[in-house]
Amino acid sequence: MVSTEDLNRYVKSYKKDGFVIVPGLIRSTDLEPLRAAAEIVTERARKHEWKQVRVVGKQFPPWTEEDDIWGVQNIMHPELGQDIFREWYGRHDMLQISAALMGCELGDMQFELFNMLINPLRARYGLSWHRDDVKATATAEEEEEALKIDHHGIQWNAALYDDECLSAIPGSHSRIRTSEEREANLSGGSMPGSVPVALKAGETVFYNNNILHVGKYTPETKRRTLHGCYGSPPVGDDTRARNILQHDLSYTRDPAFRELVSDDLKPMLDKLNSWQRRFEGVEIGYSQDL
Template sequence: MPAAISQKYHDEIERDGFTIIRNFLSPQEIETYTKASEALVQYARDGKWAHCRTTNKQFPPWPKNTNPDIWGISGLLHPDLGDMSTPFHTLYADEKMLAIVCDILQVDKSQLSMELLNMLINPLTDFELDWHRDTIKPEVSPEEEAEDLLKFPYAGAQFNLALTEDSCLIAVPGSHKRVRTEEEREKTVDPSRRKEFISGQVVVDLHPGDLIFYNNNILHRAAYSSKNKRLTLHGSYGNVEQGKSRAKGILQHGVAEWLPRLNTDGNENLTMLKEKLMGLVKEFEGVDLGYALDG
């Protein structure tokens, strides 16, 4: 009989919309990934990496990076990063990371698919994101919202892994499984109110090595301070059985363009994850899926 899959993290996400795993990384791992991240940040700020999130735009598509004032770096598994990408291959395919994903999605490791691995960093000027759900536009009716929230809530698992002190993420616990209140709808639809305080919101405080997984349709936003160094790895994994529901949110980031060239260097887990995503890419080849959100 196969071993039963634990569901501690699944149950916490079901209840609150997120789960926090303290001290996920060892001090040595924090040092290793911090060094790799700092090198990549410098590379990007020097204008040598085009795939970045610029402070004048919240959601994809982002313009080609020509400005050091960026708040994120995309494509940490991208083959064009060469050796700079190697530590992130190790992290993304780590058994202890995949075990948590299996718990959350309640699937065996063989049912996981590669999705994205990016980095969130401190910009050079303060920057804030609006309140949003990652794959549901704010203008939808309450009926559409209720329907969309019920569709495949465990089709994927999204995370932030902090390498520095990080208090950027702001979320409304429990909002992942209900339609917005009148206050929440006003403050997500009206462009002038999308950064206002929402009743019940919490600021998620992460320390170096802490990991949070969250339902990406929880109401959330972020506030980035230029003064506080931020190195937070930000990524996701998919559930192969429900991959179609994730296609737009994942493929909008351009991963299909470089995935065939990804050299997994004999890493069995990464090879398996890549193959699963390749299947999704082939299924939607030539299809214009558009973008999940505007802004």
């Protein structure tokens, strides 16, 4: 249970900067079991035994099978057999903090994504500076309108090993880019005002996915960072569909999967599956095809 004082502090920082680092959400007793599960999943993905991966050279879905990867998708999938991921996704502290940051009640949250970010084996790989649901080519007017939209969710990275891959521009979630930021966003040059979001093993950063941010990957530095999100009311909002349903979540619709999740997660899962049924057969596109 997180104290009210800590929750208020986290919320204040999150609203101001667009991200906040929280310690202790990976308990010391869970760190080694989570690392062991991460190795099993990573090895299967690198051997092409698990096809749902993020491939080097492509930042956004859809992804196809390639030799070198920087992420593993849907790590709660029963076929991967790693129950600890499903259990950790439903931990009360994670849900409590996420609800506070989104300004909603725990019971109103929606089950969404749980993936893992890993280091490539061969290639250095850097994403471009981006907001997850605003094109880099957006005009100032388009960007301003897009940033007014509440995407009803919270995104997070939880580090199993020290992680310095993520950088962000504090406060950029609530304003349009400066001319210098826009140029760097489009050209790939140095981004003014950026800060590293360095995590120690066991720390979690929660962030607004429309903050300007970037990830850099090197083969030399081991990365096993849990990467996921939850939704908030109104769950199933159409503006969130591009970001979430571009990832294949069909496994969550199996009634047998529902029996595996905790009681806290069952109503959250039901909201997701109701949403998926509503968009069944609807072409929603991909988040960066806006």
